[in-house]
Amino acid sequence: MTSVDPGPGDEDDGFGSWGHAPHSHRFDQFLTATAGTAVVVVDGVEHPLNVAAGLWVPAGVVHSARFEPGFAPFVHDVEAGVLAAGSAAAAPVRVSAALRNRLLRVAFDGGCLTTVLAGVLGAPGGADAGPRGEDALAEVLRLARRRFEDPVASEVAARLRENPDDDRSLEEWAAALHTSSATIRRAFHRDTGGSFSTWRTALRVATSVTLLGRGVPVGQVARSVGLSHNGLIAAHRRWLGRSPSDVRAGAPRTGAPPAP
Incomplete structure (x- = not known):
C-alpha cells in the first residue's frame, strides 16, 4: 500500500x-x-x-x-x-x-x-543503489502467482496465465465475462492491492524471466508475453532494474511459468 x-x-x-x-x-x-x-x-x-x-x-x-x-x-x-x-x-x-x-x-x-x-x-x-535482482524478481513472482479470492478476477487471471499475450482491455474482458469493467477493476484491487494493468505487467515480466531462462530469444519472448521488444526492455528495467539480456545471463536454465 x-x-x-x-x-x-x-x-x-x-x-x-x-x-x-x-x-x-x-x-x-x-x-x-x-x-x-x-x-x-x-x-x-x-x-x-x-x-x-x-x-x-x-x-x-x-x-x-x-x-x-x-x-x-x-x-x-x-x-x-x-x-x-x-x-x-x-x-x-x-x-x-x-x-x-x-x-x-x-x-x-x-x-x-x-x-x-x-x-x-x-x-x-x-x-542509493538500484533494486537487487533477486529481491525484485521475488516480489514480481509473488505478485504474478497471487491467488485470487474473487471469482471474476480468478477467471481473468487464469486465462492470462495461459495466454499472457492476450491484450484485451478491461472493457473487453467485462464483455466476455458478462460483467462490468468496474467490477473487474475492484476485484483486482481487492485481491492484489493494485490495478489490473499492474498485475498483468507483473505476470508478463515473470513469464518472460522463465522463457529467457530457457534460452528463448528476447524478441520472441516479447511477442510471447504481448509486449514489443522495447516494451519488454522497459518493463524489465522498471520492475527488475535489469535488461532482459542481463536477466537471461543470470537466470537458471530451467523453470516453470508462474503457478496459478
Missing part, C-alpha cells in the same frame, strides 16, 4: 494535526516526504523526514511522529519480511533526487514500488 500526501485519517489511526501518537504496525513501512518536514521518534531517537531523508520502520517497532506545517508524506507499506534493511531496528535512508523522482513516477504509474526499494534498503543509512 502506498500513500502520497494523504489527508487526515480516522481517529482510530491515532492521527492528529500534529502527527501520530506512539504506535506500531504488522507490516514494514518506508517513510519520506514530498514536501516539508517531520520528525519520527523511535526509542527516544529523532529521525528527520524531508525530501532528502527517509526512514525504514520494521514491523512491530513502536514510533511516533511530529509533523511540521506543509509536510506532505510519502508512505509505502511492505509485507513484513519481504525486504530486509539489514536490521530489525528503524534505519534512516538517504533519498537522492533520482530516487525521489523514481518513487513518485512509479507510484503514479501504478508500478511496483517494492522493487524500487529493494536495493536501497539493503544498506540502511545511505546506499
